[in-house]
Amino acid sequence: MSLILPDTAENQQLSENVHPAGWVNPTPAGCYNLVVIGAGTAGLICAAGAAGLGAKVALIERNLMGGDCLNTGCVPSKALIRAARAVHDARTASASGVLGGDSVGFDFAAAMERMRRLRADISQHDSARRFRNELGVDVFIGDARFVAPDWVEVAGTRLKFKKAAICSGARAAAPPIPGLPETGYLTNETIFSLTELPPRLAIIGAGPIGCELAQTFSRFGSKVTLIDLSPTILGREDHDATEILQNTFVREGIDLQLGVKILKVEKQDTGRVVHLERDGQQIQIAADQILVGVGRTTNTEGLELQTAGVAFDTNGVKVNDRLQTTNANIYAAGDICSAYKFTHLADAQARILLANALFKGRQKTSGLIIPWCTYTDPEIAHVGMYEQDATAQGISVTTLTIPLTEVDRAVLDGETEGFARVYLRKGTDRILGATIVARHAGEMINEFTLAMTSGLGLGAIAKTIHPYPTQAEAIKKLADTYNRTRLTPFAKKLLSGWLAWQRR
Ligand SMILES: Cc1cc2nc3c(=O)[nH]c(=O)nc-3n(C[C@H](O)[C@H](O)[C@H](O)COP(=O)(O)OP(=O)(O)OC[C@H]3O[C@@H](n4cnc5c(N)ncnc54)[C@H](O)[C@@H]3O)c2cc1C
Numbered sequence: 213m214s215l216i217l218p219d220t221a222e223n224q225q226l227s228e229n230v231h232p233a234g235w236v237n238p239t240p241a242g243c244y245n246l247v248v249i250g251a252g253t254a255g256l257i258c259a260a261g262a263a264g265l266g267a268k269v270a271l272i273e274r275n276l277m278g279g280d281c282l283n284t285g286c287v288p289s290k291a292l293i294r295a296a297r298a299v300h301d302a303r304t305a306s307a308s309g310v311l312g313g314d315s316v317g318f319d320f321a322a323a324m325e326r327m328r329r330l331r332a333d334i335s336q337h338d339s340a341r342r343f344r345n346e347l348g349v350d351v352f353i354g355d356a357r358f359v360a361p362d363w364v365e366v367a368g369t370r371l372k373f374k375k376a377a378i379c380s381g382a383r384a385a386a387p388p389i390p391g392l393p394e395t396g397y398l399t400n401e402t403i404f405s406l407t408e409l410p411p412r413l414a415i416i417g418a419g420p421i422g423c424e425l426a427q428t429f430s431r432f433g434s435k436v437t438l439i440d441l442s443p444t445i446l447g448r449e450d451h452d453a454t455e456i457l458q459n460t461f462v463r464e465g466i467d468l469q470l471g472v473k474i475l476k477v478e479k480q481d482t483g484r485v486v487h488l489e490r491d492g493q494q495i496q497i498a499a500d501q502i503l504v505g506v507g508r509t510t511n512t513e514g515l516e517l518q519t520a521g522v523a524f525d526t527n528g529v530k531v532n533d534r535l536q537t538t539n540a541n542i543y544a545a546g547d548i549c550s551a552y553k554f555t556h557l558a559d560a561q562a563r564i565l566l567a568n569a570l571f572k573g574r575q576k577t578s579g580l581i582i583p584w585c586t587y588t589d590p591e592i593a594h595v596g597m598y599e600q601d602a603t604a605q606g607i608s609v610t611t612l613t614i615p616l617t618e619v620d621r622a623v624l625d626g627e628t629e630g631f632a633r634v635y636l637r638k639g640t641d642r643i644l645g646a647t648i649v650a651r652h653a654g655e656m657i658n659e660f661t662l663a664m665t666s667g668l669g670l671g672a673i674a675k676t677i678h679p680y681p682t683q684a685e686a687i688k689k690l691a692d693t694y695n696r697t698r699l700t701p702f703a704k705k706l707l708s709g710w711l712a713w714q715r716r
């Protein structure tokens with residue numbers, strides 16, 4: 213039987229990899245160099261990295277190895293996003309000569325089956341057996357809790373450690389909306405188990421989870437209403453970027469209910485109803501299912517952190533810049549301690565944790581340059597500061613923007629809704645941050661991240677040949693625009709003088 217519903221062959225394969233039935237926990241062999249709590253991205257990287265370097269490692273997982281990302285987050289969502297793009301492209305390709313778009317059907321069951329198959333295939337990499345047999349990690353299945361500052365207990369066994377890593381992650385936060393628990397709702401833990409497409413889906417929260425899944429389910433054929441307290445979707449992104457996405461959502465038929473207060477939720481004979489108030493006006497949204505994506509609550513309960521002298525609050529475990537908790541031998545990484553919650557950040561933090569915990573390293577998280585991308589269509593990707601962040605720090609900024617209408621490949625692809633934007637320290641080519649809105653913005657942002665991480669300015673990008681025609685040429689065009697700003701009237705006069713002299 214599978215631990216993730218529905219009980220299909222693919223989910224059984226997934227369960228067998230990430231929480232094998234009848235798994236026998238090993239007998240602990242003395243003191244561990246590192247005990248890792250939680251086998252999500254952060255925990256898996258900690259355990260694999262430490263074992264690879266010769267450490268004696270115990271890895272404890274109570275639910276599914278692979279954590280949110282593999283089981284109920286990035287992997288299933290991106291598989292469904294791909295299916296949603298496929299059906300959307302088929303329906304909207306008439307201008308390219310594709311016939312029959314209007315009558316293209318969609319098979320929800322097939323898309324979900326594909327997602328489950330791909331997730332099960334990927335799960336091999338995070339499997340308990342691989343960690344035990346190939347990496348030499350002692351894998352324990354069970355609930356971990358501290359019983360002393362240097363002891364953890366799992367499933368009745370006590371493990372002594374020199375260092376521990378808390379990587380217990382986070383889960384969907386439940387907003388205090390009257391009637392919500394009684395009415396019943398989906399979260400990221402349950403939506404990927406649906407076996408029928410909800411005809412009407414109300415989504416509470418227009419953050420990355422809400423936006424990615426709103427567009428996905430709308431393209432599948434659900435009538436989607438996206439609801440948020442905030443007056444815009446993806447509140448932390450560049451306003452021009454979210455405006456493009458909001459227009460896309462409206463054009464695709466998503467009902468945006470922004471800047472609203474949710475009064476209550478209730479179940480009626482015909483389904484569920486979300487009662488909203490906007491500008492003093494009451495609105496009722498009827499839905500078959502409600503998805504909640506209003507942020508995360510960190511998994512601290514049951515760990516007995518106080519027993520180990522580890523301070524925490526509602527934002528999770530408190531760590532210093534080196535990921536050390538208030539117990540000097542216990543570190544944390546990933547969603548449990550990070551304001552930004554991304555798989556690639558959990559990975560980067562785990563690497564810092566390893567260096568600092570095992571090898572007395574002094575690596576700091578404040579040095580990290582963190583990109584992210586919301587995988588809507590178009591995608592919105594960002595790295596570094598926004599203009600307002602720099603201004604708030606008293607840094608003068610030059611902002612350059614290239615709309616995709618000026619990029620040949622975007623024109624040819626019919627994907628001109630978007631732009632590439634860079635924020636420079638005024639008077640220099642130093643990149644403070646960048647935002648890209650494009651169909652594959654997540655792939656394009658890496659050029660800026662690499663430049664920033666390596667201390668390269670926009671001038672270095674200007675010298676880099678970009679293949680024609682690619683959408684990444686937008687970045688080269690930004691660099692060329694910067695170069696033109698360096699051509700002051702005085703420099704231009706000098707050049708003109710030189711050229712005139714050449715014509716003598
Ligand atoms: C729908 C969705 C889509 C997402 N998409 C993306 C994306 O596209 N890109 C991206 O970068 N990020 C994405 N994220 C975020 C990403 O999934 C998380 O940032 C990442 O999984 C964090 O990894 P982690 O190891 O810190 O925690 P988790 O993945 O939460 O792992 C923690 C593990 O610890 C275990 N655990 C907790 N307490 C205990 C205990 N007491 N004993 C034993 N085990 C315990 C849990 O069972 C869990 O398996 C998405 C998230 C969601 C929900």
Ligand SMILES: NC(=O)c1ccc[n+]([C@@H]2O[C@H](COP(=O)([O-])OP(=O)(O)OC[C@H]3O[C@@H](n4cnc5c(N)ncnc54)[C@H](O)[C@@H]3O)[C@@H](O)[C@H]2O)c1
Pocket residue numbers: 387388389416417418419420421422424439440441442445446447474505506507508552553554584585586587
């Ligand atoms: N592509 C990605 O990298 C990706 C995708 C999905 C999730 N994630 C990560 O998962 C985490 C969780 O995502 P999320 O979208 O749940 O959280 P979020 O915190 O990013 O967004 C939550 C949204 O819910 C709204 N909200 C909060 N309370 C509300 C209420 N009572 N009523 C209506 N709206 C309310 C907020 O205004 C906000 O817009 C994020 O930190 C994100 O980094 C990343």
